Amino acid sequence: MPTAAQGCNNPASAKKTAKTLMISTPTPEFEFCQGQKSDKKAIKRFYRQHSYSAGFMGLDSCYLVKDKQQIIACVIHSRLVVENQQSLLHALVVAPGYRRQAIASSLLDYSCAFHPLTVCFADKQLAPLYLSSRFTPASQHQLFPELAARYTQYIKKKPELTIFMRDSRNG
Structure with missing residues (x-):
């Protein structure tokens, strides 16, 4: 996993530097950080404990929330190819x-602060979460070819998936 952040940070303010990102949050006692190689086993254990199958590839970045050094939340951003701006x-x-x-x-x-052009495929019941987090509904033609192909694969098994996109490249 890439190492854009060194360890976890207490997100008490909205400050961004080259190595860390801190955000305002209603839960200042929790630490937000980018996963490091040393976190990989704990991350996989967290996903297993919550019945989620997650694997890592070379272009993945995992972001964590910890409470007293215990992982309480995770998300993964994957870039399918290096040149692809969409994660x-x-x-x-x-x-x-x-x-x-x-x-x-x-x-x-x-996590989206590190990935200004983010796409997700989610069930419609999750729309309120994504819409309130500045994602907008998107269509397949807005996706880079690699993600469009991935979406085509996913909807064969789950046709109810909706595409959401968050583009914060221009502010």
Whole structure:
């Protein structure tokens, strides 16, 4: 996993530097960070504990929320090819005891700051979460060819998936 952030940071303000990103959040006691290679086993364990199958490829970045050094939420951004500006957001999971605390929204804001052009394929019932996190509905023709092909594969198994896109390249 790339190392844009060194360790976890307490997101108490809206400050961005080359190595860290801190955001305002209603939960200042939680730490937001980009996963490091040393976190890989803990991340995989977190996903297994929450019945989610997640694997890593070379162009993946994982973002975490920790409470007292324990992972309580994760999300993965995947770039299918180096040249592709669009990243595919997937595997957004918040531990059940921490849900309904705006952690998912805060994690989306945090992780998308590193990936200004983010796409996700989600069930329609998740639309309120993504729309409130500055994603907009998108169509397949707006996707880069690699993501369009991936979407075509996914809808064969889950035709109800909706495309959401967040473009923060211009502010």
